Structure formats: C-alpha cells, structure tokens
Amino acid sequence: MTPQEQILCGVLDDLFVRPGTGPQDSFVRLGGDSIIAVQVVGAVRRAGWAITVRDVLSQPDVAHLAATAKPVTRPARPREQDGVGPVVPTPIMHWLRERGGPADRYHQYLVVRTPAELTLDGARAVLQALLDRHDMLRLRVSEEGPHTLPAGAVRAEQCLTRVVADTADAVEAEVHAARDRLSLADARVVQAVWFDAGPTAPGRLALVVNHMVIDGISWRIIIDDLARAWQAVADGRVPALDPVPTSFRRWSQMQVAEAERRLEELPYWSQAVRPGTAVLGKRALDPARDHEDRAAHLTLTLPAVTTGPLLTEAAERLGADANEILLTGLALALAHWLRQPGDVLVNLEGHGREEIAEQADCSRTVGWFTTLFPTRFHLDGLAAPDAESGGPTAGVALRRVKEQLRRIPGKGLGYGLLRHLHPAGEPLAAADRPRLGFNYLGRFPATSDADWQMLPEYGARLDAPGPGMPMAHPVEVNAIVLETASGPVLHADWAWAPGVFDEPELRALAETWFRMLAALVVHAERPGSGAAVAADLTLAAIDQDELDDLAASLEAL
Numbered sequence: 046m047t048p049q050e051q052i053l054c055g056v057l058d059d060l061f062v063r064p065g066t067g068p069q070d071s072f073v074r075l076g077g078d079s080i081i082a083v084q085v086v087g088a089v090r091r092a093g094w095a096i097t098v099r100d101v102l103s104q105p106d107v108a109h110l111a112a113t114a115k116p117v118t119r120p121a122r123p124r125e126q127d128g129v130g131p132v133v134p135t136p137i138m139h140w141l142r143e144r145g146g147p148a149d150r151y152h153q154y155l156v157v158r159t160p161a162e163l164t165l166d167g168a169r170a171v172l173q174a175l176l177d178r179h180d181m182l183r184l185r186v187s188e189e190g191p192h193t194l195p196a197g198a199v200r201a202e203q204c205l206t207r208v209v210a211d212t213a214d215a216v217e218a219e220v221h222a223a224r225d226r227l228s229l230a231d232a233r234v235v236q237a238v239w240f241d242a243g244p245t246a247p248g249r250l251a252l253v254v255n256h257m258v259i260d261g262i263s264w265r266i267i268i269d270d271l272a273r274a275w276q277a278v279a280d281g282r283v284p285a286l287d288p289v290p291t292s293f294r295r296w297s298q299m300q301v302a303e304a305e306r307r308l309e310e311l312p313y314w315s316q317a318v319r320p321g322t323a324v325l326g327k328r329a330l331d332p333a334r335d336h337e338d339r340a341a342h343l344t345l346t347l348p349a350v351t352t353g354p355l356l357t358e359a360a361e362r363l364g365a366d367a368n369e370i371l372l373t374g375l376a377l378a379l380a381h382w383l384r385q386p387g388d389v390l391v392n393l394e395g396h397g398r399e400e401i402a403e404q405a406d407c408s409r410t411v412g413w414f415t416t417l418f419p420t421r422f423h424l425d426g427l428a429a430p431d432a433e434s435g436g437p438t439a440g441v442a443l444r445r446v447k448e449q450l451r452r453i454p455g456k457g458l459g460y461g462l463l464r465h466l467h468p469a470g471e472p473l474a475a476a477d478r479p480r481l482g483f484n485y486l487g488r489f490p491a492t493s494d495a496d497w498q499m500l501p502e503y504g505a506r507l508d509a510p511g512p513g514m515p516m517a518h519p520v521e522v523n524a525i526v527l528e529t530a531s532g533p534v535l536h537a538d539w540a541w542a543p544g545v546f547d548e549p550e551l552r553a554l555a556e557t558w559f560r561m562l563a564a565l566v567v568h569a570e571r572p573g574s575g576a577a578v579a580a581d582l583t584l585a586a587i588d589q590d591e592l593d594d595l596a597a598s599l600e601a602l
Contacts, residue, residue: 049111056088068108078367080487087408128180128292132191136461150511156503159248172201174274174284179411181258186229211240223253263411272497291405293412304466307459318476322387326545335542337510349532359569378558380427394484418457435567482518519545
C-alpha cells in the first residue's frame with residue numbers, strides 16, 4: 046500500500062471500530078456518511094495530507110481516495126487570533142432567536158469515561174487545553190452580539206466541578222445543575238462535572254455545553270482532543286492541540302458573501318416552502334404551552350442485525366447514503382400512517398460544513414454549523430401493501446426520495462443563508478413552517494472500556510432545550526447510530542407535543558418506520574434492485590456536485 050492508503054485504512058479502522066480495511070474497500074459499504082466523511086478529512090489532515098469531503102463521498106474505494114490526497118500546505122502567516130472577536134450571527138443562530146425562549150440553558154451533553162490516574166489538576170489541564178484551542182468555547186453574547194474572548198480568558202477552574210458519586214441519578218442531577226450554571230452573557234458556555242471514582246477505578250466526565258457553540262461533529266473533535274490532551278498531561282507535557290485551519294468566526298464572516306452567491310437558488314426554495322397537502326396533528330403548535338420540557342418522548346432501537354446490513358450492504362447495493370435510506374423508510378412509514386397521504390413538508394438538519402466559494406477547512410472547528418432546510422416528500426402511491434415486504438413500492442419510494450434529496454441545491458446550505466442573511470429571502474420567512482423535523486446525527490462509538498469514549502448508559506442529549514423553550518416542530522425524530530460489540534445499532538428518539546399527537550399514534554408511526562427500514566434490507570437483496578433504482582434516477586434534476594457523487598455510486602454497483 047502507498048503511505049496515503051496506509052493512513053486512510055488506519056483512519057477508517059478507527060472510525061468504524063473494525064480492523065482490516067484495505068485499498069479496495071468502499072467508504073459507503075463500510076457504513077460511511079457525510080458526518081463521518083468530515084472526520085476522515087480531519088484525521089487525514091493531522092497526518093499531513095489534504096482530501097475533501099466530496100472526494101471521501103464520491104471515490105469508489107480507498108485506493109482512488111488516496112490518489113486524490115495532496116500534502117497539507119500551511120498558511121503563509123498563522124491565524125491563531127482570527128477566531129477572537131465579533132462573530133457574525135449565522136443562520137442557525139438567527140433561527141434560535143426567532144424560536145424564542147431562554148437560550149442560556151439550550152444545551153447538549155454527553156458523558157465520557159476518564160482514566161483512573163486522572164487527578165483534579167490533570168482534569169483542569171485537559172479542560173484548559175480544550176478551552177484555549179477552541180474559540181467558540183469562550184463565547185460571550187452581549188447587546189452588541191456574539192463575540193469570542195482571547196485564549197486564557199475562560200479558566201477551567203470556573204468550569205469544572207468535582208463530585209464523588211457516579212450513579213445514573215447523580216449524573217442526571219449534576220447535569221441539570223451544570224445546565225443551570227450556563228450563561229451566555231458571562232461566557233459560561235461550558236460546564237464540566239468530573240465524577241471521581243478514586244485512584245484505582247475509571248471516573249466519568251459529564252460535559253454540558255450551550256448549543257450555541259457546539260454540534261454533533263464538534264463533539265467528535267472534542268472527544269478526540271480530550272484524549273490527546275490527557276496523553277500529553279500523562280507524559281508530563283503541556284498539551285498542545287492541533288491548530289484549527291478555519292475558525293468559526295472566520296466562517297461566520299464568509300456567510301454574507303455566500304448568501305449573495307446563493308441568490309440563484311431562491312426560486313427553488315420558494316417552491317419548496319409551499320404548504321404540504323397532508324395533515325399532521327390535531328392543531329398547530331402553541332408557543333405559550335408547547336414547550337420542550339413538556340414534550341412527550343419515545344425511544345426505539347433497531348437491532349444490529351438490521352441496522353448493520355441497512356447502512357452497509359443495502360446502502361451500497363441501492364446506491365444510497367445513510368440519510369437517503371433512513372428518509373425513504375420514513376416516507377414509506379408516513380404514507381402508511383397518514384389517513385390521506387399527499388405530500389409532506391419536512392425540516393431536515395444537515396451538518397452544515399459544506400464546501401463554499403471561499404476555501405475553508407472546518408474539519409477541526411468547534412461550533413454550531415447546523416443547517417435547517419425544508420424538503421417535500423410526495424407520498425402518493427407509497428401506501429401499497431407490498432412495501433412492508435420489500436416489494437417494488439420500496440424501490441419506487443427510494444427512487445423518489447433520492448431524486449428529491451439530490452435535487453436540493455448545495456445540500457441545503459443556501460436556504461438559511463437566503464432566509465436569514467439576504468433581503469430577498471423575506472418571503473421564505475413568511476411561509477408556513479414544516480410540522481415534522483428530522484435529524485440524523487451519524488455514528489458514535491458505544492464502547493465503555495476505553496478512556497475518553499462516550500458512555501451511552503449515562504445518556505447523551507444532542508438537543509436538550511431547557512425549561513420554557515417553545516418546541517420547533519409538533520413532532521421531531523433524532524436518530525443516532527451507536528457502534529456496539531454486536532455491530533451498529535440505530536437509536537431513534539421521537540418527541541412530540543402531547544396536545545397535537547397522542548402516544549399510540551406516534552408509537553405506530555415510529556414502529557412502522559423501523560418495519561420499513563427492515564423492508565429496505567429485504568428489497569436490496571432482490572435481484573436487480575440496485576440497478577433498477579440507479580437506472581430510474583432523473584439526472585436532469587441533479588446538480589453537478591450530486592452528479593459527481595451519483596457517478597461514484599453507480600460505479601460501485
């Protein structure tokens with residue numbers, strides 16, 4: 046293997062928690078998605094090579110991807126300070142402001158295992174390295190707007206609490222207390238609780254972070270940096286975390302110019318926000334009473350025996366990525382669940398770290414990049430009984446969903462830019478809101494025997510508004526894949542306004558979704574299913590970026 050191939054194989058081994066990746070392996074067949082692709086870019090960059098997310102997603106195998114790698118070029122002058130100062134509010138920040146409610150306690154959290162050798166001084170050193178490297182972890186929001194403070198301005202001693210209990214109840218109580226200490230005005234956007242189990246047993250670290258400064262990919266960066274910082278402390282060195290190529294502040298400054306360049310997308314988005322014809326729920330949301338802390342929740346798990354084939358062999362055979370597969374199952378479920386299926390307007394979340402006109406590398410940038418954009422699913426004809434057994438209707442649904450998703454310009458980035466940052470986007474702001482929100486958060490390791498890895502048994506919330514915040518949608522589903530010893534497992538958390546939906550009807554939808562996902566595995570095993578899906582795509586409706594991705598998918602069939 047070439048040096049680049051060796052690096053890539055090692056990176057993929059680590060990310061997919063499986064040894065033996067070779068040059069002929071396909072990123073899609075391994076279960077890759079756009080979120081993991083960003084991680085690949087960052088890990089390969091640390092090894093001295095530059096690749097793009099587009100290359101990761103489009104190249105048919107590791108060998109072809111390695112051939113695109115170029116040596117990393119360092120900037121002529123260091124940009125250590127360009128992340129400090131005023132931050133231009135991004136579309137998702139504008140969305141949060143419009144949503145209303147208390148932003149101080151809108152947070153995300155997770156719990157990681159800590160080494161038995163960790164001391165209070167060591168924990169502070171690790172956390173300080175994190176605070177000093179990532180500018181958005183030092184964000185303050187004042188009347189003048191958001192701005193980041195210089196490195197060293199936020200001290201780990203003010204962010205870290207040590208306790209000795211580590212039961213699930215104690216963790217929950219301490220997480221809630223940490224949430225209540227968050228304050229955007231005081232630059233308290235990070236609170237950490239170290240559950241010290243003594244010098245002979247691993248401890249726990251709960252990280253509670255205001256959502257204004259973090260997203261799903263940011264957590265992956267933070268977890269990796271925690272391990273690297275601790276290794277330096279354990280070796281007696283001062284932690285020196287890798288530089289961040291593009292700061293969030295710099296990225297925010299690029300957004301206004303990017304909105305102007307996206308003006309040609311306005312006709313598409315104007316059509317996209319037309320109200321759907323299908324009726325979801327008994328009534329519209331009431332911001333005075335439909336609050337996140339009053340939402341009903343249902344969590345279901347799709348076992349590894351189905352999740353594994355669904356996101357690997359089935360995805361590769363059908364020429365689809367994880368998001369397309371999951372949304373096809375959801376479209377089929379909605380068609381069978383609704384009394385009068387027509388078309389449904391759905392808000393999709395994306396990771397937001399898309400390639401834009403001005404070169405930027407956000408693979409190591411901590412911040413809230415999330416994009417939120419509407420798309421329409423046409424459900425007519427998808428309620429046929431054969432869908433649940435993986436029959437032809439499943440293929441029709443997959444073609445339809447893939448066409449719709451690949452027709453979205455720029456992976457949805459332009460919608461928020463136009464709606465929030467450009468005067469021409471005012472009609473988008475006046476349109477009706479989608480009543481269903483969907484977010485696929487990608488894959489996370491779920492091993493509990495490795496230091497600095499997430500501990501799912503203590504829970505993790507990657508969208509946890511505090512009390513009093515109005516719900517964004519009458520019903521939302523957040524899906525995450527955890528890598529377990531038996532293989533990847535899909536977890537889906539459904540949240541809904543009790544006055545809009547009843548628990549039995551939402552449970553029926555959630556369970557039907559999982560049955561439809563299992564049906565897609567069966568459909569992929571049918572002779573000719575992959576070729577039929579690929580052949581029927583409407584290529585004229587897909588932009589050039591998506592054509593490149595599609596060509597790679599077809600080549601892999």
